[in-house]
Structure formats: C-alpha cells, structure tokens
Amino acid sequence: MNLGTVIKICKMLFQLFWFLATCCTFVVNALWLCCNFASVSFPWLMLAFFLVLLASKFVKLKSPSDEVVRSLLWKSEKQQACGDDWPILNRGGGFDAPDNSMAAINQCLAQKCHKILLNLSVTSDGQAILLHKSTLEKANINEPVSKLHSSFFDNFSITEHHPLGQMFQSEKVVTFEKLLKLLESSEVTVFLLASQTTPRLLEIIREAATRCPVFTKRIIFCCSSPVAIYQLRQRCPDLVCGLWMEKSYHLRMPQYLNSSTILLSVLGAIYRNIIAPVIGISIVFIHKDEYNAQISTLWKNVGVRPIVYTINSPNEKRYFQQVTKTLYLTDSLRSEPHLIFKTRMI
Numbered sequence: 434m435n436l437g438t439v440i441k442i443c444k445m446l447f448q449l450f451w452f453l454a455t456c457c458t459f460v461v462n463a464l465w466l467c468c469n470f471a472s473v474s475f476p477w478l479m480l481a482f483f484l485v486l487l488a489s490k491f492v493k494l495k496s497p498s499d500e501v502v503r504s505l506l507w508k509s510e511k512q513q514a515c516g517d518d519w520p521i522l523n524r525g526g527g528f529d530a531p532d533n534s535m536a537a538i539n540q541c542l543a544q545k546c547h548k549i550l551l552n553l554s555v556t557s558d559g560q561a562i563l564l565h566k567s568t569l570e571k572a573n574i575n576e577p578v579s580k581l582h583s584s585f586f587d588n589f590s591i592t593e594h595h596p597l598g599q600m601f602q603s604e605k606v607v608t609f610e611k612l613l614k615l616l617e618s619s620e621v622t623v624f625l626l627a628s629q630t631t632p633r634l635l636e637i638i639r640e641a642a643t644r645c646p647v648f649t650k651r652i653i654f655c656c657s658s659p660v661a662i663y664q665l666r667q668r669c670p671d672l673v674c675g676l677w678m679e680k681s682y683h684l685r686m687p688q689y690l691n692s693s694t695i696l697l698s699v700l701g702a703i704y705r706n707i708i709a710p711v712i713g714i715s716i717v718f719i720h721k722d723e724y725n726a727q728i729s730t731l732w733k734n735v736g737v738r739p740i741v742y743t744i745n746s747p748n749e750k751r752y753f754q755q756v757t758k759t760l761y762l763t764d765s766l767r768s769e770p771h772l773i774f775k776t777r778m779i
Contacts, residue, residue: 494666494713497673502715505622519546521762523743528765531595533563534604550624554578561609561637616651624653630661642669663712675716705735718742
C-alpha cells in the first residue's frame with residue numbers, strides 16, 4: 434500500500450469522524466433548546482389551563498335536572514330500576530322500515546318502543562325535514578339536503594329505494610311540523626340529531642321550543658357541535674341536549690394525531706371536564722369501538738349519561754344489556770335478545 438492510499442483513507446476517516454461529531458452536537462443542542470423552552474413555557478401553559486378552568490365556571494350553563502332526563506329515558510319507576518327492554522331506534526329502525534318515516538315511527542309505537550332517533554335537516558329554502566343523506570344516496574342523489582329545495586321532496590318517495598319498501602305504502606319525507614303534531618298526541622321521546630348546525634336550524638329549534646309546550650318534554654336535541662349546543666341552551670335552558678362524539682378517524686385532525694392514544698385521551702378529558710360542564714349536556718353518544726367501562730365511569734362522574742352506537746348484533750346487545758347495563762342505539766328491533774333468545778335482562 435503506497436503513501437497516497439494511506440493518506441486518502443486517513444482523510445476519509447477524519448471526514449467521517451467530523452460528520453458524526455457534528456450530528457451529535459446538533460442533537461445535544463436541539464435537546465438543550467427543548468429543555469429550555471419547556472422550562473419557560475410549562476408554567477405559562479399551566480397558568481393558561483388554570484385560567485380556562487376558572488373562566489368556565491362563570492360561563493357554564495346549568496344542566497337540566499336528573500329527574501327530567503330520567504323521565505325522558507324511562508316512562509316508569511320500574512323501567513328506571515331494572516332498565517328498559519327497548520333501546521333507542523336509529524332513524525325509527527332503518528333496517529325494519531324506511532328511514533325517518535311515519536311508517537317507522539308507527540311501527541315503533543306499535544311495539545311500545547318509545548325512544549327514537551331521527552335526523553333533522555334543512556333544505557335550501559330553510560324548511561326543516563326529517564331526512565338523512567343516506568336516503569338520498571340510495572336513490573343515486575349525491576346532492577346534500579342543504580342544496581335541495583323543499584319542492585324537490587314533494588314527489589320524492591322514501592320507501593321506493595328501501596330494501597323493504599315493497600312492504601310499505603309510498604310515503605313522502607316527514608316535515609318537522611308534522612313531527613311536532615305527533616308529539617302532542619304520543620309519549621314518544623325523540624332524539625333529534627342535527628345533520629348540520631346552521632343558524633337557520635338553530636333558529637327553528639328555538640322557535641319550536643318557545644311555541645310548543647311539549648317540545649322540551651319529548652325531544653332531546655343532539656349534534657356534534659359544542660358551540661351550537663351552547664348557543665341553543667343559552668336561549669332554551671330547559672332543553673335537554675346530547676353531544677354526538679364522532680369516531681376518532683372521522684375527526685378533522687391530521688392522521689398522526691388520530692393514531693395517538695395519548696392525544697386522544699387528552700382530547701377526551703377536555704370534552705369531559707371542560708366542554709361538557711360548560712355547555713350543560715346530559716347525554717353523550719360514543720362509538721362502540723371507543724367505549725369501555727372506564728370511559729363510562731368518567732362520563733358519569735361529570736353527570737353525563739353515555740349511550741353507545743350502533744349496536745346490531747344480538748350478542749353485543751346482550752353484553753350492553755346484562756354486563757355494562759348501558760343504553761344503546763340500534764337499527765333494528767328484530768335482533769333484540771329477549772325476542773331471539775326468549776330471555777329477559779337482568
């Protein structure tokens with residue numbers, strides 16, 4: 434090996450050593466900067482968090498009494514003590530009858546199921562109707578309800594494209610006013626889930642709560658917007674409201690945040706301990722994949738009743754009835770355990 438080759442090897446080794454030393458120096462400086470930033474910002478973050486908690490005490494809305502919530506969920510003392518055989522029927526039982534239809538509502542009442550979730554939407558001309566976008570998608574209509582005029586639904590049949598539509602007579606979309614008339618003559622409890630929380634929709638709810646005496650005694654307003662619930666309950670403090678919690682991958686957050694268990698736990702703590710007490714909700718809807726006994730206890734500790742969605746398997750229903758004793762949302766009554774297995778809830 435000649436002298437030139439030895440010099441080249443030594444030069445390469447020196448450059449490699451210098452590169453490694455530079456990388457180590459950069460890492461040490463970055464860690465030192467993070468430590469200095471944390472030592473300076475952490476007290477300010479704690480102070481900001483304390484101020485938020487303090488401010489929430491002054492702007493929080495009082496929740497409706499627990500007696501009022503129980504009267505909406507159960508119709509008798511016996512049902513409150515042992516639970517109710519019937520769950521909440523999503524869209525009136527979309528697997529058994531056309532979604533959000535009078536046929537579905539009447540079928541629920543015929544089976545003495547008095548808890549129904551219906552979807553509330555507003556057309557382009559500001560008319561409130563009971564309709565979910567999936568009903569339009571079955572008819573190959575991809576336009577949102579908010580862009581369709583109310584006259585469009587005059588000739589639109591919600592039974593035509595339902596799998597069991599041939600078993601029912603042709604039926605038009607149910608209007609919000611027709612639902613209010615139904616509430617005056619029945620004891621059904623309606624969970625009214627708003628598809629979009631527009632100012633027009635909130636105005637409709639406020640007007641109905643003011644002029645309809647049974648509105649707050651028969652309807653639980655639900656949506657996924659805490660701001661909309663807060664604005665609504667400021668004007669209607671007696672209205673029982675529920676927060677619809679979307680599944681984590683449906684949240685409008687970066688993917689790396691949705692996959693972080695720690696960040697999702699922090700987000701859940703903020704909803705439970707800050708947002709829920711401030712807006713005064715009484716009920717929260719939680720996806721079944723994100724529900725467990727600990728989550729249920731945490732929500733109950735802040736005075737909010739959890740409801741699980743969407744449960745359609747008979748075995749899952751038996752679990753939530755007999756083990757967790759939790760109210761759930763379902764698409765069908767045909768898969769109820771006490772109808773299939775001829776057993777009663779414990």
